[in-house]
Amino acid sequence: MVQEQIERAAEHLGIPRNAVEIMKRPKQALIVHFPVRMDDGTIRVFEGYRVQHNDAIGPTKGGIRFHPGVTLDEVKALSMWMTFKCGVAGLPYGGAKGGVAVDPHSLSEGELERLSRGYMEAVAQVVGPDKDIPAPDVYTNPQVMGWMMDTFSRLHGTFTPGVITGKPVVIGGSLGRSDATGRGCVTAIAEAAKDIGLQLQGASVAVQGFGNAGRTAAKLLANLGCKVVAVSDSKGALYDPSGLDLPRVIRAKEAGNLLDYGPQRIDSSELLELDVDILIPAALEGVITGANAPRIKARIVAEAANGPTTPEADRILHDQGIMVIPDILANSGGVTVSYFEWVQNLTNDYWSEDEVNQRLQRAMVKAYRHVRQTADQHQVDLRTAAFMIAMQRVYEAMKARGWV
Ligand SMILES: NC(=O)C1=CN([C@@H]2O[C@H](COP(=O)(O)OP(=O)(O)OC[C@H]3O[C@@H](n4cnc5c(N)ncnc54)[C@H](O)[C@@H]3O)[C@@H](O)[C@H]2O)C=CC1
Ligand SMILES: O=C(O)CCC(=O)C(=O)O
Numbered sequence: 001m002v003q004e005q006i007e008r009a010a011e012h013l014g015i016p017r018n019a020v021e022i023m024k025r026p027k028q029a030l031i032v033h034f035p036v037r038m039d040d041g042t043i044r045v046f047e048g049y050r051v052q053h054n055d056a057i058g059p060t061k062g063g064i065r066f067h068p069g070v071t072l073d074e075v076k077a078l079s080m081w082m083t084f085k086c087g088v089a090g091l092p093y094g095g096a097k098g099g100v101a102v103d104p105h106s107l108s109e110g111e112l113e114r115l116s117r118g119y120m121e122a123v124a125q126v127v128g129p130d131k132d133i134p135a136p137d138v139y140t141n142p143q144v145m146g147w148m149m150d151t152f153s154r155l156h157g158t159f160t161p162g163v164i165t166g167k168p169v170v171i172g173g174s175l176g177r178s179d180a181t182g183r184g185c186v187t188a189i190a191e192a193a194k195d196i197g198l199q200l201q202g203a204s205v206a207v208q209g210f211g212n213a214g215r216t217a218a219k220l221l222a223n224l225g226c227k228v229v230a231v232s233d234s235k236g237a238l239y240d241p242s243g244l245d246l247p248r249v250i251r252a253k254e255a256g257n258l259l260d261y262g263p264q265r266i267d268s269s270e271l272l273e274l275d276v277d278i279l280i281p282a283a284l285e286g287v288i289t290g291a292n293a294p295r296i297k298a299r300i301v302a303e304a305a306n307g308p309t310t311p312e313a314d315r316i317l318h319d320q321g322i323m324v325i326p327d328i329l330a331n332s333g334g335v336t337v338s339y340f341e342w343v344q345n346l347t348n349d350y351w352s353e354d355e356v357n358q359r360l361q362r363a364m365v366k367a368y369r370h371v372r373q374t375a376d377q378h379q380v381d382l383r384t385a386a387f388m389i390a391m392q393r394v395y396e397a398m399k400a401r402g403w404v
Contacts, residue, residue: 015395
């Protein structure tokens with residue numbers, strides 16, 4: 001998918017073929033196997049990855065995913081999206097990603113801590129505050145970042161908060177980071193809504209995935225007057241055309257099962273095809289495909305998730321006049337505030353939540369407007385425009401460094 005997206009953007013850019021070829025592959029991929037002692041005394045060996053795609057612009061950056069479906073190929077693609085996300089957001093970073101194939105929900109707290117520390121110890125040689133800076137992704141959270149920061153700091157004998165972002169605030173995390181991905185996504189949606197004349201007051205919203213990204217996006221859109229009619233997680237989906245009671249949904253999710261909200265349930269696959277104004281895929285890749293895209297009715301699809309739409313589906317949505325705010329723009333609020341966290345760690349100067357949110361707002365509006373203007377100028381969709389901006393920047397950095 002990402003290689004096809006690169007090729008599509010390259011058609012509109014005058015950059016040399018060798019530069020495109022460099023961007024189509026990650027620079028390096030580390031595969032590690034590390035032992036973790038389980039609570040019953042046995043040892044399990046886990047396979048983990050850290051893939052660094054391109055570091056022309058600066059140190060690489062990107063989250064760590066703990067999910068049973070993680071593969072090396074998936075992590076490679078996610079590392080590539082990170083380079084272009086940082087490029088479109090104008091951050092001084094290249095892209096990377098990490099992952100372990102594991103179901104963290106099947107582990108005890110102690111096992112999860114040993115897994116997190118074991119992974120960091122295994123990849124410590126390739127990460128660092130001026131090398132590669134991890135962060136949270138699916139099924140990892142501030143506590144996991146805290147354990148990893150501690151392990152790295154102990155290995156180096158120096159308190160090193162800048163090695164990882166998304167940490168608990170008390171050990172150098174940034175205020176506003178937990179909400180940043182959803183908040184940034186909502187800013188992009190608000191800009192897009194203005195462009196197509198959609199009133200957010202009363203607009204209907206469906207959100208696939210009710211974690212860090214999806215839950216915050218739902219909450220903030222509800223604050224803006226939208227009606228959140230459907231949400232889902234890995235266990236199933238809720239739908240109420242008159243609007244879900246979000247605080248009650250959140251309570252059900254926090255108590256262990258989203259579906260305990262009530263009988264307003266639908267099949268998870270139906271959520272994407274609901275007649276809503278705004279659809280937010282906020283779970284995993286490849287959920288909007290050539291098969292279901294013709295039935296998607298939303299006016300705006302805002303990709304909080306990475307890679308939710310296949311290139312074939314992209315073409316179909318475009319032909320249907322549906323506005324897709326691409327992942328590398330829509331979810332770039334997370335890495336933008338991660339960058340703010342890293343700056344705060346390196347300077348020891350800590351900002352208020354208001355300051356973080358205001359800077360995020362400015363960054364998102366600027367990135368969105370730049371993408372929109374490029375799309376209009378070249379008569380391309382927003383994803384192609386976002387890739388064009390990012391690829392041009394990466395190319396210029398590679399040229400300035402004498403790589404091409
Ligand atoms: N956390 C962050 O800062 C960022 C996350 N993202 C992307 O956002 C997406 C979600 O990540 P997070 O919210 O961080 O993860 P999370 O672990 O906080 O939440 C994931 C959510 O997706 C749900 N889910 C899993 N499988 C599902 C399925 N088949 N159908 C419906 N829901 C399903 C889970 O139940 C959970 O509610 C991912 O694609 C991630 O790469 C992108 C940028 C930054
Ligand atoms: O916050 C970060 O550094 C990266 C988050 C991430 O993994 C993503 O944007 O997909």
